[in-house]
Amino acid sequence: MSRIELDSVTKRFPDGTTAVRALDLRVGDGELLVLVGPSGCGKTTALRMIAGLEAVTSGTISIDGVVVNDVEPRHRDIAMVFQSYALYPHLSVYENMAFSLRYRGARKSEIQARVAEAARILELEPYLRRKPRELSGGQRQRVAMGRAIVRQPRAFLMDEPLSNLDAKLRVQMRAEIAQLQRSLGTTTVYVTHDQTEAMTLGTRVAVLSGGVLQQVAPPTELYRRPANLFVAGFIGSPPMNLIDARLERGDGGPLVVFGPHRLRVPPSVLAGHSGLDRYLGEPVVVGIRPEHLADAALAGAPPAGPAGGPAPGGPAAGESVIELPISLREELGSEVHLHATIGAAAHAGAAGDGDDVRSLATIVARADPRSRIAEGTIARLVVDAAELHFFDPATGASIRDG
Amino acid sequence: MAAHPGRRPLGPRLRRHVWAWALFAIMIVIAVVMLYPFWYMADNAFRSPGQFDRQSGHSLAGWSELFANLPVASQMLNSTLVCAAAIAIILVVSTSSGFAFAKLRFRGSGTVFLLVVSALMVPLQSIIIPEYVNLAKLGLTNSYAGAVLVYAALGTPFATFLMATYYRGISDELIEAAIIDGLGYERTFLRIALPLSLPAIATVTVLQFIQIWDDLLVGLLFLPPGQRTITAGLATLSAGRTTSIPALMAGSLISAVPAIVVYLIFQRHLVKGLTLGMGR
Ligand SMILES: Nc1ncnc2c1ncn2[C@@H]1O[C@H](COP(=O)(O)OP(=O)(O)OP(=O)(O)O)[C@@H](O)[C@H]1O
Ligand SMILES: [Mg+2]
Numbered sequence: 001m002s003r004i005e006l007d008s009v010t011k012r013f014p015d016g017t018t019a020v021r022a023l024d025l026r027v028g029d030g031e032l033l034v035l036v037g038p039s040g041c042g043k044t045t046a047l048r049m050i051a052g053l054e055a056v057t058s059g060t061i062s063i064d065g066v067v068v069n070d071v072e073p074r075h076r077d078i079a080m081v082f083q084s085y086a087l088y089p090h091l092s093v094y095e096n097m098a099f100s101l102r103y104r105g106a107r108k109s110e111i112q113a114r115v116a117e118a119a120r121i122l123e124l125e126p127y128l129r130r131k132p133r134e135l136s137g138g139q140r141q142r143v144a145m146g147r148a149i150v151r152q153p154r155a156f157l158m159d160e161p162l163s164n165l166d167a168k169l170r171v172q173m174r175a176e177i178a179q180l181q182r183s184l185g186t187t188t189v190y191v192t193h194d195q196t197e198a199m200t201l202g203t204r205v206a207v208l209s210g211g212v213l214q215q216v217a218p219p220t221e222l223y224r225r226p227a228n229l230f231v232a233g234f235i236g237s238p239p240m241n242l243i244d245a246r247l248e249r250g251d252g253g254p255l256v257v258f259g260p261h262r263l264r265v266p267p268s269v270l271a272g273h274s275g276l277d278r279y280l281g282e283p284v285v286v287g288i289r290p291e292h293l294a295d296a297a298l299a300g301a302p303p304a305g306p307a308g309g310p311a312p313g314g315p316a317a318g319e320s321v322i323e324l325p326i327s328l329r330e331e332l333g334s335e336v337h338l339h340a341t342i343g344a345a346a347h348a349g350a351a352g353d354g355d356d357v358r359s360l361a362t363i364v365a366r367a368d369p370r371s372r373i374a375e376g377t378i379a380r381l382v383v384d385a386a387e388l389h390f391f392d393p394a395t396g397a398s399i400r401d402g
Numbered sequence: 403m404a405a406h407p408g409r410r411p412l413g414p415r416l417r418r419h420v421w422a423w424a425l426f427a428i429m430i431v432i433a434v435v436m437l438y439p440f441w442y443m444a445d446n447a448f449r450s451p452g453q454f455d456r457q458s459g460h461s462l463a464g465w466s467e468l469f470a471n472l473p474v475a476s477q478m479l480n481s482t483l484v485c486a487a488a489i490a491i492i493l494v495v496s497t498s499s500g501f502a503f504a505k506l507r508f509r510g511s512g513t514v515f516l517l518v519v520s521a522l523m524v525p526l527q528s529i530i531i532p533e534y535v536n537l538a539k540l541g542l543t544n545s546y547a548g549a550v551l552v553y554a555a556l557g558t559p560f561a562t563f564l565m566a567t568y569y570r571g572i573s574d575e576l577i578e579a580a581i582i583d584g585l586g587y588e589r590t591f592l593r594i595a596l597p598l599s600l601p602a603i604a605t606v607t608v609l610q611f612i613q614i615w616d617d618l619l620v621g622l623l624f625l626p627p628g629q630r631t632i633t634a635g636l637a638t639l640s641a642g643r644t645t646s647i648p649a650l651m652a653g654s655l656i657s658a659v660p661a662i663v664v665y666l667i668f669q670r671h672l673v674k675g676l677t678l679g680m681g682r
Pocket of ligand 1: 013014015018019037038041042044045046193
């Protein structure tokens, strides 16, 4: 049981690559912290520095308040689960799990007891005599976990432990890891590039981009209050729609204007984003989560009867509904994704990723499967304006309080 | 028209068949060319000189002449001792240094490795005289130790190169897993790298065994007559003591057996070792 603290940790490789830049991170006792970010953002490097496999260029790493910068990996008492599992191919499952204890001078009876316990928890008992190559991917993954837990280390480090498994097994193992971690209560740093995995596993999630920490927060906080454009675009699937817009003064309050569309910013949003005042008449990036765009025919309808009637008492309907041509309708069963072309520039390069869809002037709505909006038609979509996000186009930072 | 599409898929299959048979025939020719000398040696080892001239009849005359002129048993033992000692040195040096070159980060590792590999290109004949002078100054000529050291020095560069290449094929994560599991680099080498490199070790052993066992130059130059290896002994045999070809054939046959045995023992690992490290 222990705390891990990173203070302004920087890693520069001999070739000049700065993989991690001034990283501050605190992992609490028993916490499962997920480190997430796109490929090449420095997640593995950060983890390897905690493990002691990579030297720190500057800054300090401490475990339980003791600086471990110069402590050898084997004396840090940390277990690591590698992406490739790195099982010893010439040793049996039992030997793989017993390996570390053996070299730490544990008694034979103790080793047997601990391996048996781990094998029981991980349901590996039938395979103890087998070699790693005689196991399936999921079983190997379990052995890698078992090798970590028999040690009862101060902390677990896991580098994309599920990325070699197929989708279904990944979901299953994800739940098992979460459960295991909770019952053992061992401090864990878990690395993944999969934001869904990050959101479902972490008590807190740290988002990394280009070696720089973007935000650390519990999953819901990350989702509801992303600190900047990167986090907004990275967390959530399909990702948040980010549109270059202008904030303009309207009769009943500020309006978000993009292309021919105008959206009223409700007073509740203004109250929560006092910083918005300074952007009146200025460009902003507005963010709309796909689930906050709904089929107007379904959304406004139920109490008022047939569609089209102005919703009484709500915000001025004309300024929360936008009409967009639908270019694609994707059926997912529980929901449909409507891809719509907007008559304005999408905010380009928000997430810094080349393969980002947002460079196309398209936004995605996550609609009720009962929606009858078809491809090639013009759809009326209601925007839940209370859930709008605003970002400074220059810095990318979220606009909140002045 | 109708027959045409039916015939088309048959073409490539037929061509593959023909190709396979042609390959088979070529292999048989190669096998005959390779094996004929062996058969010739085995056949003529069991003749007397007269029978050899006539190429008919068999006897053990060649063998008795061989044993009368050459201390076969003790020379076989000499060969075995020299081989075993030299290979032991080569393996100890090449596995540990190969591991270091492949998996440890240290200053000058690339340069030193390059130096070691460049030693591969120096032919024995060009350094044999300086080598002799060196060993003479150390007082190591006329003893097993001198020959063993020369063989070890000659074999180590290639063995190191082969081991380093092999260890590079072992994933870094595996080594790091052992480090994190609490082993130092020494024990990681002994417990993880070494057992995993058995195929490469087998390869080095077989190649070096054949090379050292068959070597003539070092054996003749650095070993006194009483400690000669079987290969050197056979050379002296033909150089005067007897001209009996059956006796020479018998000697060659007996000296070829250990190499064949070693090869057969390690053969299974050998193929794996030569192809491993070329991707997975
Ligand atoms: N030994 C090294 N020498 C030089 N640069 C390196 C080294 N290791 C990693 N890098 C660089 O550091 C950056 C971060 O690498 P890292 O492996 O930490 O990324 P990652 O976030 O784990 O990515 P992925 O999700 O693809 O595993 C990359 O740009 C990478 O090229
Ligand atoms: Mg990585």
